[in-house]
Amino acid sequence: MRSQEQTSPQDDAPSGLSDSCAWRREFPGEVSSVPAARAWVHGLLAVRLAPPMLDDVLLLLSEVITNAVTHSDSGRTAGGRVTVHLTHDPGAVHVEVADDGSTTSTPAVYVPDADSDGGRGLWLVDLLATAWGSSRHDDEAGRSVWFQVSG
Template sequence: MKRPLHDSPRVAFTNAPHVIWRKEFPAVEISVPEARAWAGSVLSVGGPPSFLDDVLLLLSEVVTNAITHSDSRRVTVQITRTGTTVQVEVTDAGSSTTACRTRPDARRRRRPGAVVGGIARRGMGILP
């Protein structure tokens, strides 16, 4: 079965039991709210899922992590929805040999891993 791949929210979930959206963003901070807005629009087709806020929070954390800690120029977000199941993947093209970058103010900021892990532990069926 060939799966449709979309970068816009034009396909209603009621008409497509398995839908994949993919979009690339530049690896800059402004891409975090842009990725959230895009994901919110594609996931709201046919009515937003009850877990939309959790998905958008996790997406923000993971996109921020990819931008902050990689040398990649692009970040790709892929969202797969089958019925009531949503899978979100965030990838970057950073080198596997590049050392992880840490911001000078990183100690004063909250830890993204704690947010991702906290939502996963709530029993939402979300895998970090």
């Protein structure tokens, strides 16, 4: 199945002429979606953000999508999906990653061991993001993890 992208009419405006832009795209619940989502967001924001801020957004996006695919039903069930909601306002980027949820895990920050191969995802989000959080979807199965980077 092909990824879907939805944009608002203001997204077609040249950079600098619109106060905010919002995009949405759905990806398969697979590890291969991590670089695909990074490339998509890079293509949207490279002309809008300074490189250090863009680097932070891409790193945190990678961590949050990896967690969604690894720790939710999106990556454990056939046809699982993750959806990226991206908003750019002057001076800030807000990213939300929605997944199919999990009955066995919830998002939590762990202080990683120096020799650990993983476990740094939300620790990095907590360290680099201006704000972040998570929520369960009341009206349907699933959850979202979001973060904001301001510059």
